[in-house]
Amino acid sequence: MPRPRSLALVLAAALFTAVPASDLATDASAQAQDTLYQDLSAILAAPGLKGADVGLVVRHADTGAVLFTRDSDKRRQPASNGKLISSAAALDILGPDHRFTTSVSAVGRTTGGVLAGDLHLRGTGDPTILAADYDALAAKVAADGIKLVRGRLVADDTWFDSVRLGTGWAWDDEPYYYNAQISALTVSPDTDYDAGSIIVRVAPGAAGEPASVTTDPPTSYVTIANTAVTGAPGSTSSVSVERQHGTNVIDVRGSIPAGGAVETEWSTVWEPTGLVTSLFHDALARHGVRVLAGTGVGVTPADARVLGEHQSMPLSRLMVPFMKLSNNMHAEILVKTAGRAVFGEGSWSAGLRAISARLGGLGMDSTVISLRDGSGLSRMDQVAPGQVTGLLLAAKGKPWFQAWYDSLPVAGVSDRMTGGTLRNRMRGTPAEGNVRAKTGSLTGVSALSGYVTTADGTPLVFSMISNNTLTSAKPLEDAVAVRLAGNRSGQTPPGAYVIPELSDDQRRQLDVDLECSWVKAC
Template sequence: MQINLFKYLPLFVMVLTTATNSVYSQPSSLAAAAKKFSADPQLKHATWAMVVADASTGKIVFDHNGQVGLMPASTLKVLTSVSAFEMLGKTYRYKTIFGYSGTIANKLLDGDLIIRGSGDPSLGSWRYEQTKPARILDIIIAALNRNGIKKIKGNIITDTTGWNHEAVPDGWIWQDIANYYGAGAQKINWHENQFDIFLRSGNHVGAAVEIVSTSPALKGIHLSSMLRAGAKGSGDNAYVYFIPGTSSAVIRGTIPPGENRFSISGAHPLPPLQLREELHTALDLASIKVEESMVEHNKDLKELYIHQSPPLDSLIYWFMRKSINLYGEAFVKTIGWKSKGEASTSAGVEIIKSYCEKKGISADAINIVDGSGLSPQNRITAMALVQSLQYARKANWYSSFYESLPVYNGMKLKSGSINGARAYAGYHKAANGKEYTISIMVNNYSGSSATVVKKMFQLLDQLK
């Protein structure tokens, strides 16, 4: 499928001719509040940007550093969502094929059971009834029973060909990539590539912490704990680190003392293996034996069951509401695959930047290396985010996009937070009925994140 970006150009031009750098009338208190914000000691060594547009006309009513590229953190998901809606479509569904090779005779499949993915980030997710692991496994077993299969001579094969095997984008840091929010996107994802770890800590500060169990039970992964008990009430300060080039991980940091079943979540580096093993267990329970013999046969895939994901607008809802980084990385790779036949982050990013160029946004305003905003290498301007948000208002999928935005400070805003960066982007309707499109980012602030966020909200309050 080739994406014709030029067909969107007339609408892009119409939207962006109203979104210029000229600053029009603004709420009277906003300039004074911005001046006070700039002078705050927490921002002495910081760079911040804010752009506000009249949502109805696109005219810019406030612009501070709007053309300066800053770390957007998860507000980058705004751009990724807009791109996915435009290039994939709100009704797009991923398809995962469960099938077989070989022949069936006398209740024996003389061949392999094959799973062919398409990058679906929701396969095995607990967020939707139709994607829950038990439901999918039950459907596969029912399909085997309908075909009279009680024994599989070959193996369970996960087909990941044609997909970039570098699950984690360049620029992600080691502290992130083994924890649940750092799960990379693969051709076959399972349970959002996440697992839970249950921990037991000693009763005093410095006591050892042991691993009690994981859910689901892990296959092919070895975990060890270097955790210690921290101060009472210290919360979750535990991080999983996978040892490069291995399937072993160590957990470091602290959790509170006296915990019997404290849970943290990690990112599974081998989701196809996890799915294969869970399916193998389910087949055993259903008395369907997998012999795991080498079989010689035609490798053509015969379909048993095609699983379809929820539609894209449903996926984007959770992507934005819960800021699921995995979904964003899957969308970027899918855009690359559909447009160029290359399911890689770099291909998807290239297409998104080209798309934005057609919108009238300079590619230099969008220096991105992923689709989720997790990389500290990302840079984007506040103006570019506002322009993207303004375009969304004119699109036929706008209601779905708007619904996906969380509420912060009484406003429909996507938040963003990584070390040293806080950001918000979205919409607000003031008490007088005026509607605004907003982007605000602060990088390299000092002191408490909660305090700087409170001050950002006080600035945004001028639009109420």
């Protein structure tokens, strides 16, 4: 992606037509409003947006009055702004106290430590469950007195359908953790809760020797094809980690300098249900439980005896890693969960129907938008900025609003679970600690929508969605948000309004094709 042009943007403070001095007192507010209009128009006319399709709307958060609009009813790809819709609808359908349950059950009698039938491991899509949680479930099996299972370990992922990837997702993104497969039985390798993936760590050996590769969680479910070598001390690292399409073979290539730091990459797996089954089988063995007949997949019988359960955090808490870090898998799991809750079918089609039915009560018109997933990964999603601000306004009246509002990234706050995808943006401006908004990024697509309070305490909502961009639109989104944060009714901005140049690190963070938090170094 080309590097953005110079980000210095100077907006004149008095771009409106002069009026007689006698009219200044009565027209001060209108003039300030006109200045805001002119300044926002100047941002949208910046060279970096030439040839792009951009929509922007600003509204009063209490009255809904429109302060500025430009092409705000035209549909565009929203990228991760689509998560505003899926998250709000999920809270509305499931409720903020919703929890995901993972259970292990036994079928058949247990005599002398021997279970005559099968063990069943059943999931409902928990994206926060870790390998340690499966280990704790295995411990409960052992605590029940079972030492030998004559039947199978049966994985039950039927809470969702078997469609693993969304409509319109790019095939070449499949190895990467932000594009993991969706299963009702899944596992996360970290407390970012990157469901359906594992961590691959590459460590140097002695110069000239092979690099060492480990996974977290440790598993034999994947095969590491390691050709990475240890280079000379101080040499440049060229390590790459990529799963081969349609397999669980992970290629590790390149060179890592001797004495250098361990390199950490994330990789999806093919069929997360299989990974979970393998991890749980290993956990049972660690706790002294042998399974004689191997593993399989199937439905847990209604009369199975529950040996243990693990419950996730409530949805209100899950909103934080979901929205702050723009977690695609959380969005899709919630879509399928909504479908299961409303129609008894854990599929994308059922979930999107359930969400669509709620949109009228969420300030949106379902007949003028198109959703094919919950995360915004699909290039087939189509949403207008005006519809997004309708959602932002309607959400304020919902009982779950505070949890949702608190989950939005906060401009310029460095803590990852506060600032999220805005943690490196708008620092040292009136927007810092003020703007709460959802970002969105794909190649040629950028979006920023959320809440801001002006310098004189006026609450606003705004949405800017840009498509067909050739450089990053993020500096211009920031210019809009900072201009709104600094607005003061009845006054014009001082002399000139300047968006400062960004550092090289900040430029690199913006000059990506994906959501910043999908690139772990951001």
